Amino acid sequence: MTDTETPEKRGWFRRLKDGLARTSSRIAEGIGAIFTKRKLDDATLEELETLLIQADLGVETAEQLVAGLRRERFGQEVSAEEVREHLAREIAKILAPVARPLVPASRPHVVLVVGVNGSGKTTTIGKLAKNWRAEGKRVIIAAGDTFRAAAVEQLQVWGERAGVPVVSGAPGADAAGLAFDALTKARTDGADILIIDTAGRLQNKAGLMEELRKVVRVLKKLDPAAPHDCVLVLDATVGQNAHQQVEIFGDMIGVTGLAMTKLDGTAKGGVVVALAERFGLPVYAVGVGEGADDLRSFDATSFARGLMGLEAMK
Numbered sequence: 001m002t003d004t005e006t007p008e009k010r011g012w013f014r015r016l017k018d019g020l021a022r023t024s025s026r027i028a029e030g031i032g033a034i035f036t037k038r039k040l041d042d043a044t045l046e047e048l049e050t051l052l053i054q055a056d057l058g059v060e061t062a063e064q065l066v067a068g069l070r071r072e073r074f075g076q077e078v079s080a081e082e083v084r085e086h087l088a089r090e091i092a093k094i095l096a097p098v099a100r101p102l103v104p105a106s107r108p109h110v111v112l113v114v115g116v117n118g119s120g121k122t123t124t125i126g127k128l129a130k131n132w133r134a135e136g137k138r139v140i141i142a143a144g145d146t147f148r149a150a151a152v153e154q155l156q157v158w159g160e161r162a163g164v165p166v167v168s169g170a171p172g173a174d175a176a177g178l179a180f181d182a183l184t185k186a187r188t189d190g191a192d193i194l195i196i197d198t199a200g201r202l203q204n205k206a207g208l209m210e211e212l213r214k215v216v217r218v219l220k221k222l223d224p225a226a227p228h229d230c231v232l233v234l235d236a237t238v239g240q241n242a243h244q245q246v247e248i249f250g251d252m253i254g255v256t257g258l259a260m261t262k263l264d265g266t267a268k269g270g271v272v273v274a275l276a277e278r279f280g281l282p283v284y285a286v287g288v289g290e291g292a293d294d295l296r297s298f299d300a301t302s303f304a305r306g307l308m309g310l311e312a313m314k
């Protein structure tokens with residue numbers, strides 16, 4: 001049995017594929033409608049380009065994908081299946097450089113998690129903690145969105161479930177102070193990873209920027225290399241708005257990688273490809289549901305095939 005055929009991996013591919021169904025059915029149906037016994041000509045290629053742009057893959061990526069297909073097959077009869085296979089291969093090539101897992105390299109490895117409220121930050125932190133715990137790593141979570149009692153409670157629930165301590169402060173406590181205490185504890189306890197939740201009130205951009213920068217400044221007092229990673233959690237249902245969020249948080253604090261959530265709730269899953277092409281930031285994880293097992297590291301081929309509604313590679 002090859003690595004790609006393990007039952008565990010198959011199970012995840014099925015969930016990923018099902019999660020991407022809204023996006024992939026739109027793409028597959030569109031391609032099916034365009035390529036019914038038709039030669040690959042200018043008109044079909046233009047229709048395909050429009051379809052890919054509508055699926056949020058981005059204008060440049062759509063142009064590039066269509067140009068590749070034109071080079072290889074112009075004037076020939078192609079089936080919808082062949083087009084999907086071709087696109088999946090090319091999309092996998094675009095995604096391969098960004099499919100990098102978050103590998104803790106320092107001890108404690110400090111991961112700051114940022115993103116707008118509701119993007120799935122809390123859930124993603126819970127899932128990451130659980131996955132790392134399952135690998136035998138010692139994890140601590142800091143509930144840094146101190147103004148939102150619900151976020152703190154939710155993290156505590158995830159923490160209890162995963163057997164991970166959650167450091168929290170009084171409501172409204174200084175987030176930077178909490179981060180300092182959490183890193184001190186992580187060092188004392190010999191933790192491998194400290195995950196820090198942060199506020200996501202984008203309505204008050206200046207205040208948020210100040211808060212996040214202060215957290216970083218304070219962490220650096222204890223470890224000049226911290227935070228070792230800054231993960232931006234993006235809700236895939238926002239589609240093209242995700243670009244703006246990468247820019248905003250990138251300017252505010254510097255983003256080292258992305259986690260894409262809620263791919264199951266949208267037909268805009270193609271945005272992952274557009275982001276990869278535009279920013280080249282690693283995609284550490286993708287989420288396709290609310291459950292603990294619905295977040296995994298990102299695999300370029302699986303994602304590309306899921307996006308095209310194709311089965312896993314044999």
Ligand SMILES: Nc1nc2c(ncn2[C@@H]2O[C@H](COP(=O)(O)OP(=O)(O)OP(=O)(O)O)[C@@H](O)[C@H]2O)c(=O)[nH]1
Nearest residue numbers: 117118119120121122123151261262287288289290
């Ligand atoms: N369908 C689906 N729902 C998700 C996914 N990830 C998170 N959610 C849900 O999205 C909602 C918001 O997630 P939270 O984790 O609370 O988001 P947050 O960014 O921490 O938001 P605040 O707590 O409001 O700051 C919750 O109901 C989650 O269960 C996902 O991959 N798929």
